[in-house]
Amino acid sequence: MNFSSKLLEDAVNEFSKLPGVGQKTALRLVLHLLNKEQEEVDVFGHSIIRLRRDIKHCTICHNISDHPVCEICTSQKREKEVICVVEDTRDVMAVENTSQYFGVYHVLGGLISPMDGVGPSDLFIDSLVQRVATTPVKEVILALSATMEGDTTLFYLYKRLKDFQIPITTIARGIAFGGELEYADEITLGRSIVTRVPYVNSIIK
Amino acid sequence: MNFSSKLLEDAVNEFSKLPGVGQKTALRLVLHLLNKEQEEVDVFGHSIIRLRRDIKHCTICHNISDHPVCEICTSQKREKEVICVVEDTRDVMAVENTSQYFGVYHVLGGLISPMDGVGPSDLFIDSLVQRVATTPVKEVILALSATMEGDTTLFYLYKRLKDFQIPITTIARGIAFGGELEYADEITLGRSIVTRVPYVNSIIK
Numbered sequence: 001m002n003f004s005s006k007l008l009e010d011a012v013n014e015f016s017k018l019p020g021v022g023q024k025t026a027l028r029l030v031l032h033l034l035n036k037e038q039e040e041v042d043v044f045g046h047s048i049i050r051l052r053r054d055i056k057h058c059t060i061c062h063n064i065s066d067h068p069v070c071e072i073c074t075s076q077k078r079e080k081e082v083i084c085v086v087e088d089t090r091d092v093m094a095v096e097n098t099s100q101y102f103g104v105y106h107v108l109g110g111l112i113s114p115m116d117g118v119g120p121s122d123l124f125i126d127s128l129v130q131r132v133a134t135t136p137v138k139e140v141i142l143a144l145s146a147t148m149e150g151d152t153t154l155f156y157l158y159k160r161l162k163d164f165q166i167p168i169t170t171i172a173r174g175i176a177f178g179g180e181l182e183y184a185d186e187i188t189l190g191r192s193i194v195t196r197v198p199y200v201n202s203i204i205k
Numbered sequence: 206m207n208f209s210s211k212l213l214e215d216a217v218n219e220f221s222k223l224p225g226v227g228q229k230t231a232l233r234l235v236l237h238l239l240n241k242e243q244e245e246v247d248v249f250g251h252s253i254i255r256l257r258r259d260i261k262h263c264t265i266c267h268n269i270s271d272h273p274v275c276e277i278c279t280s281q282k283r284e285k286e287v288i289c290v291v292e293d294t295r296d297v298m299a300v301e302n303t304s305q306y307f308g309v310y311h312v313l314g315g316l317i318s319p320m321d322g323v324g325p326s327d328l329f330i331d332s333l334v335q336r337v338a339t340t341p342v343k344e345v346i347l348a349l350s351a352t353m354e355g356d357t358t359l360f361y362l363y364k365r366l367k368d369f370q371i372p373i374t375t376i377a378r379g380i381a382f383g384g385e386l387e388y389a390d391e392i393t394l395g396r397s398i399v400t401r402v403p404y405v406n407s408i409i410k
Contacts, residue, residue: 002301004294005271011256014249018234027295029223030256034269038257044219045254048238051216052246055239064239066210089209090232096207 001027060131062107062124064089072104079103081138085128085157087111087145095143103141106131111149112156120156128157132164142170206232265336267312267329269294277309284308286343290333290362292316292350300348308346311336316354317361325361333362337369347375 001023003009008030015026033041057063058070065071072078072092082103086092087110095101108123132140142157144150154170161168174192175184184192206228208214213235220231238246262268263275270276277283277297287308291297292315300306313328337345347362349355359375366373379397380389389397 002298004275004277004297005260005269007252007256007260007271008269008294011252014252017249019237020230020233025225027298028225030253031293031295032224033253034257034260036257041257042254044222045250047212047215047219048235048253049247049250051212051235052239052241052243055210055212064210064213066212070209072209088236089213090236092209093207093232 057107061105062109062127063092063105077102081136082141083128083131083137083139084141084143086143087150091143103139108153111144111147112153113149123153125157125160129160132161132166137164137166139167139169142168144170146173262312266310267314267332268297268310282307286341287346288333288336288342288344289346289348291348292355296348308344313358316349316352317358318354328358330362330365334365337366337371342369342371344372344374347373349375351378 001009001012003012011030011033012023012026015021015029016023018026021029033044054066056065056068058065058073059068060073061070063070063072067074073080079102083106084095084101084103085106085108086095087108089107092105092107095105106124106128108125108128110118110123112118112120112123131137140157140161142154144154158168172195173188174195175181175188181189206214206217208217216235216238217228217231220226220234221228223231226234238249259271261270261273263270263278264273265278266275268275268277272279278285284307288311289300289306289308290311290313291300292313294312297310297312300310311329311333313330313333315323315328317323317325317328336342345362345366347359349359363373377400378393379400380386380393386394
C-alpha cells in the first residue's frame, strides 16, 4: 500500500500483526481511531501497554489475575478439593459462564502438541501433580477440547495422576442440546450411543 | 463475560469498541498480545497514541500527512492544475495504487449524508471552491463512490463549481474489467450501453 504518512503506515503495520487482521482491515481500524478524541485513543493505547506490564498469573491455578492469587482460588464459596483442569483462561471463562461449577481451576497454558513443539514440560503439569500430591483433592475434572491435542494431553495427565487414587473425570461428550441427530458426525453419535445414560440421570435437576 | 482480571476486562472492552470487533474477537486479540514480549506490545500501544497525537492533515488537500503540506502537493512531478476530489485518504491510496494519475488531490473528509447529519459545511468543500477560485486549475475530477451519498455530493459539487468554466469530469462507470455481463446489475449495464465509447478509445494506450 501507498501510505501518505509514516505514522499511519506504522500503526497499520502494528495492527496487521494481529491474528486475522489484514492490511485493509488494519487501515480501517486505524482510520476509525484517528476520528476519535485524543483522550479515548490514549486510554486504548495505555490499556494494552498496562495489561502486558501489570497482569499476573495466579500462583496456584495459573489463571490470569490482577493479584498473586486469583479471586476464585481465594473465594470462601469455592470447593477447593475439586480441580477442573483447562487449557487456558478462555476455558475458565466458558465454564464460569455456565454457573454450574463451584470448584477451583488449574490452567495448563496450552495442550501437548508435538507438531507445534509443545511438550509436557512447557505446560503447568508438574505444578498440577504437585497440587494433587500436597493438598487434599477429592476429584480432578479434565475439561479439555475434543481434539487430537486435547486427547493426547488427557491421556498424559491420566497417566501422571492415576496413582493418587482420586477420581479423574472428563466432561461428557455427546450430541449438543438443540443438536439434530442427522447432522451429528458418526464418531460423536456412535460414542453417545455406547456411553448412553439412564433417562432419569439425564434430566437436569 | 466473566473476567478474572480488571486489566484484561479493560483491554477487551477497548478492543471491542473497534468497528467489526466483538467481545470474543477482542478477547482473542488481547490474549494474543499477552503472549508477546513487553517490548512489542509497547511499540503497538505507542504507535496508536503517537498516530493520533502527531498526525497532521495537509493544509492544501486535507490528506493525512506527517508534514503541514503533504508529499503529493509538494512533489515537482505532479500536475498541480488537475485536482482529483475524493472522499477520504483510503481513496487517495486506491487511486495512487493504479499509477494512472499524476495530478493532485482534494480530500473532502466524507460525503454529504443528511441521514447521518453530514452537510456540506462539515466537509472541505469551501476550501475546494477557494482552491479553484484562487489557483490555476485545468480540470476537476470528481472520483466519488457510486452510492446515493456519492451522487448527492457529486451534484452539489457540480453546482458549486460549474460557474468557474473549467472541465468537471467524473470517473467512468461501467462493467468492471473481468466482469461478466450476465452478472452485472441492470443499472450499470444499462448506463454502460447508453454511454458506450468508440472501440479505439477503449484500448489502453
